[in-house]
Amino acid sequence: MSRKREQEVEKDNGERWLLTYSDLITLLMIFFVVLYSMSKIDAQRFQAIAESLNKALGGGTPAKIELANSPTGPSLFQTGTPSSQATVPGKGTNPNNTTYTDPAASTNNSKAGQGNADEEKMSIEEIKAKLDKFAADNNIQTKLITSIEERGLVVSLQETLLFESGSADITAHARDILEKVTTVLASSPNQIRVEGHTDNLPIHTSQFANNWELSVLRATNVVEILQKDGITPDRLSATGYGEYRPIASNDTEEGRAQNRRIDLIILRSKYDVTEPSNLAPASDSLAPVPAVKP
Structure with a gap:
C-alpha cells in the first residue's frame, strides 16, 4: 500500500513542469503584445x-x-x-x-505651394519696379531706395525726404510722397513693418531724451499716414531702433545721412506666423488683472 502511494507522488511531481511551462508561455505572449503595441504610431x-x-x-x-x-x-x-x-x-x-x-x-x-511662392516673388518685384519708377520720375533715387532681402522688400526713405532735422513731424511734401507709396503698397496683402533709425549723434531736447525715442515716434507717425491713406491697420506695425541698426559708418557725414532713415518692410507671407493675429481664440487671451484697492 505504501509502495503504491510513493508511485502516485512521483507521478504528480513529474507533471508539475506543465505549470512552469504555461506561465512561461503566458509571459512570452504578454511580452510580444507589449512590443506590438509599442511598434504602432498614430x-x-x-x-x-x-x-x-x-x-x-x-x-x-x-x-x-x-x-x-x-x-x-x-x-x-x-x-x-x-x-x-x-x-x-x-x-x-x-x-x-x-x-x-x-x-x-x-x-x-x-505645385500649389510653389505657385504661391512664385506669385509672391512676382508681386514683390512688381512693387519694387513701380517704386523705382516713381523715384526716378521725381528725381529722388538717392532718397527712396528699394532692395529685396530674405525677409521681403525693404523701402528706405532718407530722413531729409520726410522730416526736419531732430523732428518727428512729417512735412507736407513728405505726405504727398507717402500717399503715392501707399497706393502701390495697398495692392499687396503682406504685413508692413515701419522701422525708425537714426545716427549715433546724441540728441537731448525738451521733446526727445535720446535717439531711441525719436526713431520710435517717427515710425509711429509714418504708420498713421499709411493708415489714413488706405492701408488697413492690422497690416501695420512700428518699431524704433535708434542708432543701433546702422547700414553705414557713422564716422562720416555721408554715412550718418544714410543711417537716418525710415524703412518700410513688406514682409514675405512666411513671416505671418511671427506676427500677432487678431484671429486668436478668446481662450488664449490673458484674463484682465483685477484692480488692487488701496
Missing part, C-alpha cells in the same frame, strides 16, 4: 505635425493639429523609405488602416 497625428512644421518653416499659416482621434498607424519596424505622399481618410483597403496615400494629392499640394 499616422494621422504624425502627418498633421509634419504638415504644421512644413508650413511654419516654408511659409503660410501652420495647420491646426487635431489630437482627438487616434487611429492605428503603420509599424515603426516597417522597412523601406517613407514617401512624402498625402494621406486621404476613409479610402483604405486594409481594415486596420483607415487612410491611404494619394500621390496625385501630394503632387498638387507641392
